[in-house]
Amino acid sequence: MSDPSEPGRAWVFGDNIDTDQITPSRFIVSSDPDELATHAFEDLRPEFSGKVETGDFVVAGENFGSGSSREHSPLSLVGAGVSGVIAQSFARIFFRNAINLGLPVLICPGADAIDDGDEVSMDIDAGIVHNHTKGEQYDAEALPEFLQTLVEQGGLKAYTKAKLSE
Amino acid sequence: MTGKTLAEKLLSDKSGTDARAGDYVEAEIDVAMAHDITGPLAFQTFDEVTGEDADLFAPDRTIFTIDHHAPADGVQAANNHNAVREFAAKHGAHQFDVGDGICHAVLVEEGFVKPGDLVIGADSHSTTYGGIGAFGTGVGSTDLGTALATGELWFRVPETMRFEVEGELADGVYAKDLILRFIGDVGFDGCTYMAAEYGGSTIESLPIHERLVLSNMAIEMGGKAGFVEPDLRTIDYLERQTGEVVPFDDDLHSDEDATYDSVHTYRAEDLAPQVSKPSNPENAVDVTEVEGTEIDQLFVGTCTNGRYEDIKLVADILDGEELAPNVRMVVVPASKSVYQYMLQTGVFQTLTDAGAVIQSAGCGPCAGYHQGVLGDDDICLATANRNFPGREGSMQSQVYLASPATVGASALYGEITDPRGVQTERYDDTVFAEVLS
Ligand code: SF4
Numbered sequence: 194m195s196d197p198s199e200p201g202r203a204w205v206f207g208d209n210i211d212t213d214q215i216t217p218s219r220f221i222v223s224s225d226p227d228e229l230a231t232h233a234f235e236d237l238r239p240e241f242s243g244k245v246e247t248g249d250f251v252v253a254g255e256n257f258g259s260g261s262s263r264e265h266s267p268l269s270l271v272g273a274g275v276s277g278v279i280a281q282s283f284a285r286i287f288f289r290n291a292i293n294l295g296l297p298v299l300i301c302p303g304a305d306a307i308d309d310g311d312e313v314s315m316d317i318d319a320g321i322v323h324n325h326t327k328g329e330q331y332d333a334e335a336l337p338e339f340l341q342t343l344v345e346q347g348g349l350k351a352y353t354k355a356k357l358s359e
Numbered sequence: 360m361t362g363k364t365l366a367e368k369l370l371s372d373k374s375g376t377d378a379r380a381g382d383y384v385e386a387e388i389d390v391a392m393a394h395d396i397t398g399p400l401a402f403q404t405f406d407e408v409t410g411e412d413a414d415l416f417a418p419d420r421t422i423f424t425i426d427h428h429a430p431a432d433g434v435q436a437a438n439n440h441n442a443v444r445e446f447a448a449k450h451g452a453h454q455f456d457v458g459d460g461i462c463h464a465v466l467v468e469e470g471f472v473k474p475g476d477l478v479i480g481a482d483s484h485s486t487t488y489g490g491i492g493a494f495g496t497g498v499g500s501t502d503l504g505t506a507l508a509t510g511e512l513w514f515r516v517p518e519t520m521r522f523e524v525e526g527e528l529a530d531g532v533y534a535k536d537l538i539l540r541f542i543g544d545v546g547f548d549g550c551t552y553m554a555a556e557y558g559g560s561t562i563e564s565l566p567i568h569e570r571l572v573l574s575n576m577a578i579e580m581g582g583k584a585g586f587v588e589p590d591l592r593t594i595d596y597l598e599r600q601t602g603e604v605v606p607f608d609d610d611l612h613s614d615e616d617a618t619y620d621s622v623h624t625y626r627a628e629d630l631a632p633q634v635s636k637p638s639n640p641e642n643a644v645d646v647t648e649v650e651g652t653e654i655d656q657l658f659v660g661t662c663t664n665g666r667y668e669d670i671k672l673v674a675d676i677l678d679g680e681e682l683a684p685n686v687r688m689v690v691v692p693a694s695k696s697v698y699q700y701m702l703q704t705g706v707f708q709t710l711t712d713a714g715a716v717i718q719s720a721g722c723g724p725c726a727g728y729h730q731g732v733l734g735d736d737d738i739c740l741a742t743a744n745r746n747f748p749g750r751e752g753s754m755q756s757q758v759y760l761a762s763p764a765t766v767g768a769s770a771l772y773g774e775i776t777d778p779r780g781v782q783t784e785r786y787d788d789t790v791f792a793e794v795l796s
Binding site: 219222265282284343 | 383396397399400403404407408409428433435436439480481482483485497498499500501502504505508509513515547548551552581583639726727728745747748749750754
């Protein structure tokens with residue numbers, strides 16, 4: 194996964210973006226991140242999958258990732274090479290799935306100041322989002338220690354493997 | 360220290376710690392479930408974490424269902440089904456196949472879940488198990504795959520939001536109306552990261568099939584779990600379903616001095632039948648506000664309201680009648696036993712006589728995959744749980760959510776209709792059991 198402290202383009206979405214809008218249900222017969230990436234936001238923002246680049250960020254309003262438990266949604270963003278997701282708030286299962294996949298996520302109430310196309314980056318340890326285009330920074334909720342460990346180890350799989358081999 | 364909520368008690372018990380809201384714990388899982396969509400990804404995780412030949416943490420408490428794309432609507436779906444069959448057979452887990460029914464209906468009916476269990480399902484409506492007093496919660500495939508290997512999973516202990524309802528529901532008003540109102544009041548994300556807890560005399564008097572509706576839709580307000588404290592009614596229900604003795608643990612309730620995030624109180628008499636307007640479950644209004652809205656399709660089914668009592672209620676209303684000429688009705692029983700009881704009791708005949716289409720048990724068009732998806736500009740009234748844009752088909756289609764009684768009444772007139780104008784029953788838990796015996 195690319196380094197979230199490196200600046201990347203922000204793709205800005207609104208409130209209540211549910212998992213059907215991130216990965217329309219007709220495509221989730223696949224579990225392949227690269228394949229899923231080609232359909233990410235397909236109905237909502239058809240140009241996304243063609244133009245997103247490795248190191249870009251998804252930025253959203255309230256309750257991002259609500260709806261189903263499908264891990265296909267964060268996985269499609271991993272497949273698209275997204276460095277991290279910044280939202281004013283997250284639905285629980287999406288947040289959890291992202292952490293488990295090692296996809297950095299930050300809850301950032303000031304994320305609505307970010308415009309589409311701004312260059313942003315994340316400081317995960319400190320819980321800060323930088324907006325390089327506007328020269329601003331926004332406080333985010335730092336991840337609790339346990340979740341930081343999970344993200345740092347690369348997600349739940351790596352964490353569990355390490356635990357099993359102890 | 361103050362007392363504990365049921366959520367705190369259960370996670371304390373399963374983690375061997377003194378768990379309080381906000382703590383992170385690693386807890387032992389009692390039951391794990393995945394289906395044809397989420398299973399394949401979980402299997403990959405399992406194989407990656409442990410190596411393919413490792414054992415499941417508890418094959419006898421692991422259940423896989425084939426319900427979402429069942430029967431298969433394409434080659435990839437069929438391949439996913441085979442992946443479920445192979446993994447289940449290889450590891451000796453329980454597996455339910457095409458036509459056996461929706462995961463959440465099957466797990467409850469077959470008695471896999473008991474009060475006080477910690478149940479994870481790779482499906483967001485796994486909150487359903489709270490209706491019988493289990494901590495049921497939806498997780499992703501990575502969660503499930505690793506938990507299948509270790510029998511444990513991390514949790515943030517949730518705060519609890521309590522919904523307290525006193526009094527008697529009016530005729531034509533059901534648990535579905537209550538939960539739509541709760542979601543309307545706290546909002547679609549109002550209970551995010553929290554457990555919902557439903558109590559009070561109204562809830563205590565509800566049969567289990569209605570309690571399951573409340574817990575099922577906890578996720579539509581963001582809830583991590585949705586509890587009804589188990590009581591003797593719960594035990595009776597489980598004993599009838601399974602034919603086994605189920606012990607009653609009288610500590611499975613929140614302590615009186617437990618700390619809640621908030622408590623929301625209602626009078627049952629005040630509640631009118633509710634309808635959630637497109638395209639969010641939180642758009643709940645009294646049925647009178649949307650009465651007369653023309654509809655194209657009626658959908659009766661899902662893990663929320665596809666049980667026998669729900670479908671029977673619709674059949675009662677349609678008995679000897681025909682669907683209004685402008686509508687079609689798709690009925691999808693939640694489980695094979697529901698399907699069979701419909702056959703045995705004449706419900707099947709009544710519904711087909713009225714003009715309904717009845718499909719094999721499963722999720723049907725609920726998530727827009729197959730068996731009744733909506734076209735552009737179609738308007739559907741459904742007993743389902745979600746009405747997001749495009750949920751049941753075209754992004755231009757619209758879905759209204761309501762109780763089986765409201766859907767049944769509306770079928771007669773081809774427009775959204777107040778069920779209080781038609782005769783409706785409230786079935787207790789013995790109806791289904793009577794057919795069983
Ligand atoms: S019936 Fe609908 S909500 Fe329930 S499990 Fe199936 S797809 Fe999900």
